[in-house]
Amino acid sequence: MNNPLYQKHIISIPDFSRQELELIVDTAQSIKQQPRPELLKNKVVASCFFEASTRTRLSFETAVQRLGGSVIGFADGGNTSLGKKGETLVDSVKVISSYSDAFFMRHPQEGAARLASEFSSVPVINGGDGSNQHPTQTLLDLFTIYETQGSLEGLKVAFVGDLKYGRTVHSLTQALSLFGCEFYFIAPKALAMPDYIIEELNAREIKYNLHDSIEEVVDELDILYMTRVQKERFDETEYQHMKSSFILRADMLKQVKENLKILHPLPRVDEITTDVDTTPYAYYFEQAENGVYARQALLALVMTNEFGAQ
Amino acid sequence: MKKKLQVEAIAHGTVIDHVPAGQGIKILKFFQLSAAQERITVGLNLPSGEQQQKDLIKVENTVFDENQANQLALFAPNATINLIEDFEVVRKFHVSTPEQVKGVFACPNSNCISHNEPIDSNFYVRHQQQDIKLKCHYCEKTFDRGLFSELD
């Protein structure tokens, strides 16, 4: 049995090789098809939210329970002694890791999960560190893409909306670029993909295209990944003008490829009109459900040696 | 012989030579050389053959190891380090850019966890075309070298 992720930390997408990403996706698929309700029996997983994030926390905690483990933890570190008494994260981590067999954490500061992993005696899973990484979102996205397309290889993937601040978009681009995908970036100028991602793509000679509207490219796509454009970043007229180019409506989907799937990390506001929900292309609610399988896969891989490349 | 007399000779210590003019003060500040209580002699805008002008720093009774010296490469890529004993140069070497810079600069990202915790800052040095960039080990953000030399 050879599982390269056993007792490892899950901190940042660029840490993973293509083979490791494939292992996670395969494991998620396997657990979705064949649940493992006893895999983490008698194990304790700590759920440490130094900053509140209800969706992520529910998904993680469900994943632990579905594998038969038990959960300890806190939902909002700001209101616990951990945040308030001025204890360093390093000290908190030493204590938490002595109580649990693994823990996942969300923290408002960038780098918190990496730091925690250096002081923890058990595996750490990053559930979001400030504006930096949110690897479990990326892994559930990868799993969902694999599930709907049967492969991650050479897909045509468009990202729409806020590509500047959307950390999930950055990590997913990095991950998919290991599989030879071609990208379409559709964003207002003020929210364009940051230079460092573009430079990485250039350096690795990965194909990408920049567009101003969804309609220009939607017919060619395998995956259309929508994100929310935050109103706060614009004044009202700008926002009204811009939002029409980056909103997806059912009538735009008349000529699309049969295998097209539309993803969105949720919560959605108005960037996908509700008439899209009933088309065969909408897959964002299944994607949210897949978050539980992807997180189960991570827990299974870092906490047990049951899964692995043969 | 004339050149050596530009700045008073030292008995024992380190001479950092071929620092680009203007960088000398930054180096003093960054490496907190003045905090060490040792006598430091600084020459600014000295004439230099190829470079036209250069800065030069002499730190008495302090011997730089290669690792410390290499941190200088971010400010002065062509600097040479002369280790002096009894007024003689016993070793001379060029700095080379380090792969990692630990515990020298604070992360420019104010929301980086490295500011609040009992740990050293840690950056990976990346060469991008002609430029050098530093990537924080913790927050994973990449910064231009210039950003560090602008800091107080």
Ligand SMILES: [Zn+2]
């Ligand atoms: Zn940092």
